[in-house]
Amino acid sequence: MLRRALLLLLLPLSVQAQELTVSAAASLADAFKALAPGFEAAHPGAKLRFNFAASGQLLQQIAQGAPVDVFASADEATMDRAAEQKLIAAPSRRTFARNELVLVTPPDGTLASLADLSQPGVKRIAVGKPATVPVGRYTQQALESVRLWQALQPKLVPADNVRQVLDYVARAEVEAGFVYRSDAQLAKDRVRVVMTLGGHEPVRYPVAVVSDSRQPALAQAFIDYLLGKPAQALLQQQGFGAP
Template sequence: MRVSTGLLNRRLFGKAALAATALGLLIGISPQARASDNTLVLAAASMKDSLEEVAKLYERNTGKKVALSFAASSALAKQIEQQAPADIFISADLDWMDYLAKRDLIKPESRSNLVGNRLVLIAPKADASPITVEKGNFPLLQRIGNSRLATGEPNSVPVGKYAKAALTHLGIWEEVEPKLVRAESVRSALTFVSRGEALMGIVYETDAKVDKGVAVIGTFPADSHPAIIYPIARTATSKAPDAQAFLDFVKSPAAFDVFRKYGFSAAPAPRG
């Protein structure tokens, strides 16, 4: 399915408005949740399926409840800065955890690197022919043609920042930038491609695995972008009595088995 630039822009405007509303509802934890002792977790959108399964496993093992909210790491960090209720934050990059750390909004002793991921190029399954992803031989523009490339907003959303770094390293960022669909989260970028509203997308490998409407057509070299690392920490205002217990469980071998099933890897060492 191909759509005109004008129609796509109108759709994007409408979806942006809906996304803003949805984010407000997502982060606006209910009064019942605020009043309870439940651990409240704000996590990167790319962790949704895996973390939901980890939380169910924790609840079965302990009988304790966990409330989860998912969005772009940038949006979640800003919400924590604005005093949104939260006990644990999981970011899709180090930058947004650093952002909160510099403002004394996390408990530094609780911080660690949880898992890693890979950056991939996707297309709707109907257009899923492989493409070479390497410097000097990456025909992305030719394949995109008059369509669009969906990824996260490169100025804030982690997947978009990784995508910009990779495309810059590969020498085609300036040519590709005008064709971007700048999504508010990696899951939104995934949806644009799955629905055929963008011919290709740059997302995490784990997101591509959970959407049957897309296929991975290329993987970006690990050295083309900063290492993809998901840090986890308790917030400075965390008061839930079981927050540390859930954080410890998320870091356990049982939880890592779940993350690995969804395509996450062990957290890599940061690259300079």
């Protein structure tokens, strides 16, 4: 009887030992959910748990002690801050995907250029919050490069992550917004891509094992899987570029 009780107490621990928590940028949600079955099949007993949000918000959670094994950011700058705070195992860091910044409107939108954003008919433009949302920082850089960032300030509607920007545009709550090409591809029936933007840092996605990971070997295995052919093919199907 005592032995059975001990086994019941130990069972949840053994199950938990194979659970891997991955905190990833919001733009990775659909792609990571799609590749999860392949990783779990290749690693019997492993179970992925995802936490999707803006990269800056995820970094704050990790810094505050959230139990995370893998961190995947939508920009190098946020991962650099993680490294500076010694929150990641630096040797594990890899770039596994790229993306592009695009201007989108509702399907019936008539905008054709960035200059059109200054038209009186454009009253609301959704952008990620530059302080915590990488797509917002890329947007600010792109608009500053054509001297529109300050001029458009009264029209900007801040969003907590790129998917919120996408939702604002898809529901026609704004006349325009800035998202990644992969997000626009997912909502191709609900948004129209006006143009691809330049004038910003390259959109690169780094991933790393979190220093306090309880499953560092399995976390590294997940990173290796991201760089493998099946995961890379899936990511490209979802609109991401090769690293």
